Amino acid sequence: MAKKVLMKGNEAIGEAAIHAGCQCFFGYPITPQTEIAAYMARRMPQVGRVFLQAESEVAAINMVYGAAGAGVRVMTSSSSPGISLKSEGISYIAGAELPCVIVNIVRGGPGLGGIQPAQSDYFQATKGGGHGDYRMVVYAPSSVQELVDLVQEAFDVADQYRNPVMIMGDGMLGQMMEPVEFKERQTTRNLPEKTWAANGLRGRKIHNVINSLYLKPEELEAHNKKLQQKYAEIEKNEVKYELYNLENEVDIVIVSYGTLARICKNAIKMLEKEGIKVGLIRPITLWPYPKKAFDExxxxxxxxxxxxxxxxxxxxxxxxxSVNGRKPVFFYGRSGGMVPTPAEIVNKIKEIVGGAK
Amino acid sequence: MPHQEIIFAGFGGQGILSMGKFLAYAGLEEELNVSWFPSYGPEMRGGTSNCSVIISDSPIGAPIVTDATAVVVMNRPSLDKFESHVVKGGLLIIDSDLVNREPERTDIEIIKIPAQRIAEEIGSKKIANMVLLGALVEKTKIVSMESLLKALKEHGKEQFYELNKKALERGAEYAR
Structure with missing residues (x-):
């Protein structure tokens, strides 16, 4: 077992990517994820790989497009406004079916917004920040350890399906230090060889072309159908979630992801002492969404x-x-960088449970 | 009580973030759950700086501390900002050489330490943070002094180890 070290979430992302065989990192600074780029600037040359600070987010994502097209493992990272800038490129990458990992350490929006933790990019990540009928696998880790494990998984999933994969954390996860272990890990997936890569002829008669342009409607529709088949496959195979405190009957179930799910767990323990039973569904993949957890x-x-x-x-x-009308659905949220406290969540739940009793 | 939430606060450059780191490493040494979270924002050199450390025997929720079992402050703005965050019966440690007002709370334990003078006696004002950390660990027993020294040895600069150790011990002595 490797020794546990204390590491900032942002730095752990960088190290995990290196462990996963990431060959190139293209970044551009923005709070609260700048430490990822800073870490990669130091570490990537040490291991003989490429770090490049792009002139903008738009440039960075197009460098990712190029490197992914050449068949190497590649990552970029940013925070909310920067991801908006990258969204055009993400759509192109999805259209051209290229594997890559994109990290979003979310800050409050809209616009330049603030720099404190938020989850306000959920729509952008799961419903397509860019244009067109595309999907992207989105992981939402809740601890630095899970972050590390999912970065490694993200590279595999990207390669298996030739699709962009996003790791979405928030400022809390990026900035906090927690004990973390980098396990020696072999993928159990049967990853296809990248015979499509535009990396020279290598004995082939016809050179590979990476493109997302299909001017004939029939061809573009066929391409879209093919993508949809792939997305259906991902939905079938790649859903991840955690069920907490759901062995027995409960009064209400919280649905929450990322660092906020940890705060919800604390609230659940507090409520338990007052005789209110609360379970938690924690989606780990935000897309594909864990609909079956609700049926369960x-x-x-x-x-x-x-x-x-x-x-x-x-x-x-x-x-x-996911509930599809079978039970009432309530909502509680804070925004702009405000992080709910366990006590706040306890009060909200008591209000609902009290009102219903 | 193996669950404590601590805020360290002062000016940038006083070693606020490293105090928190050494404590977190000591907690890791004792195989407890730990988290360390810095204030991040439009901070700059010479501005205020703070970090939250949680050490617990159960899984940690938010790494941000609002109700602190202990607060260590190294300047007046930090006292103004964080005095109200100490839980009832909690602990407030003040560098009395740098904070020029009396705390207002009467429902908490307060230790005032002339950390700058003690640090200067040992050899350098720069280790005043360690004097305060020594006092915190002595008073709260959140980790053992042994674990803290081990963390210092493994993660601190070797040339400052003896000096830091002395500062921790003097702080602990003061709090006894």
């Missing part, structure tokens, strides 16, 4: 579900789609 627990829930988020109500729409 539906019979154990007395009052309904509450989506707790650090935004004004985004994931709650997916909660409603």
């Amino acid at each position: 627990v539906m019979d154990k829930v007395k009052l309904g579900f509450i989506s707790i988020e650090m935004n004004e109500g985004q994931m709650v729409e997916d909660v409603k789609l």
Whole structure:
């Protein structure tokens, strides 16, 4: 077992990417994720790989497009406004079916917003920040250890499906230090060889072309159908979630992800002492969304579900789609960088449970 | 009581973030759950700086501390900002050489340490933070002095180890 070290979330992302065989990192500074780029600037040359600070986020994501097209493992990172700038490129990458990892350490928005932790990019990440009928796998880790494990997983999933994968954390996760262990890890996936890569002829007769332009409607529709098949496959295979305190019947189920889910767990323990039983569904993949978690627990829930988020109500729409009218769905959120306290969550739940009793 | 939430606060450059780091490493040494979270924002050199450290035997929720079992302050603005964050019956440690007002709370334990003078006696004002950290660990027993010294040895600069050790011990002595 490797020794546990204390590491900032942002630095751990960098180290995890290096462990996963990331060959190139293209970044541009923005709080609260700048430490990722700073770490990569130091470490990547040490291991003989490429770090490049781009002239802008738009340039960085297009460098990712190029490197991914050449068949190497590549990552970029930013925070909310920077991800907006990258979104055009992400759509191109999805269209051209290239594997890459994109990190978003979310800050409050809209616009330049603030720099404190938020979850207000849920729509952007899961419903497509860029244009067109595309999907991107989105992981939402809740601890620095899980962050490390998911960065490594993200590279594998990207390669397996030839698709961009996002790691979405918040300022809290990026800035905090926690004990973390880098496990020696072998992928269990059967990753296809990158025979499509535009990396020279290598004995082939025809050179590979990476493109997302399909001018004939018939061809573009066929391309879209093919993408949809792939997305259906991802939805079938790659859903991840955690169920907490849901072994027995509960009064209400919290749905929450990322660092906020940890705060919800604290609130659940406080409520338990007052005789209120609360479970938690923690989506680990935000897309594909863990709809089946709701089917699994539906019979154990007395009052309904509450989506707790650090935004004004985004994931709650997916909660409603998953519950599909079977139980009431409530919402509680703070935004702008305000982080709910366990006591606040306890009060909100008591209000609902009290009102129902 | 193996669950404590601590805020360290002062000016940038006083070693506020490193105090927190050494404490977190000591907690890791004792195989407890730990988290360390810095204030991040439009901070600059010479501005205020703070960090939150949680050490617990159960999983940690938010790494941000609002209700602190202990607060260590190294300047007046930090006292103004964080005095109200100490829980009832909690601990407030003040560098009395740098803070020129009396705390207002009467429902908490308060230790005032002339940390700058003590640090200067040992050899350098720069280790005043360690004097305060020594007092904190002595008073709260959140980690053992042994673990703290081990953390210092493994993660601190070797040439300052003896000096830092002396500062921790003098701080602990003062709090006894």
